[in-house]
Amino acid sequence: MPAIDEGPYGEYVAARRRALLRTAFLLTGDWHAAEDLVQETLTKLYVSWRRIRRRDDLDGYARKTLLNAYIDSTRRPWRREHAVDTVPDGTGVGDPAEGSDPQARNRLLTALAAVPPRQRAVLVLRFWEDLSVEQVAGLLGCSTGNVKSQSSRGLDKLRELLGPQEFAMVEEQR
Numbered sequence: 001m002p003a004i005d006e007g008p009y010g011e012y013v014a015a016r017r018r019a020l021l022r023t024a025f026l027l028t029g030d031w032h033a034a035e036d037l038v039q040e041t042l043t044k045l046y047v048s049w050r051r052i053r054r055r056d057d058l059d060g061y062a063r064k065t066l067l068n069a070y071i072d073s074t075r076r077p078w079r080r081e082h083a084v085d086t087v088p089d090g091t092g093v094g095d096p097a098e099g100s101d102p103q104a105r106n107r108l109l110t111a112l113a114a115v116p117p118r119q120r121a122v123l124v125l126r127f128w129e130d131l132s133v134e135q136v137a138g139l140l141g142c143s144t145g146n147v148k149s150q151s152s153r154g155l156d157k158l159r160e161l162l163g164p165q166e167f168a169m170v171e172e173q174r
Contacts, residue, residue: 008055009045009046009049012045012058013042016058016059016062017038017042020038020041020042020062020063020066021034021035021038022128023063023066023124023125023128023129024037024038024041024066024070026109026112026120026124026128027066027067027070027117027120027121027124028070028073028113029109029110029112029113033073036073037066037069037070037073038066040065040069041062041065041066041069042062044065044069045058045061045062045065048061060135060138060139063125063129063139064139067121067125067139067140070117070121071117071118071121074117104166107162107166108158108162108166111158111161111162112124112158114157114161115154115157115158115161116154116157118140118150119150119151119153119154119157120154121140122136122140122147122150122151122154123151123154123155123158125139125140126147126151133147133148133151
């Protein structure tokens, strides 16, 4: 089997790894789990590199792979998710609530970790990754109506967890 030219692959990884790591952290709420998801994603991307025809949408392919890995990880029986009182700083990775009060950021990330996985995926893609409803539907393999429904339910859960005042402040920052 011929070797892959690591030039374009290496360039892609160097340019997009941090963004993938940020998305993975928002999904998992855990830097170690996020690293594992990104590693799994980049490994699958490497293995498939020669077969990927649409190089103009590598981000979409990588996001879809990351989401599938995340959703698979939530189905594993040995996975144990537990809420924590504080979220560790994300040194070196774009902070999801950059510039905000650290305590408010921790409350937001803790609340986000308590949202069911599918709803959390929709919220992260829609509001942190700033993808359209159609793009999220394509990545998750569902209808736009399902994305809207999951988004609404996820936002309702965040509102319930944060309280109306703090949720209103989060909405203002969007």
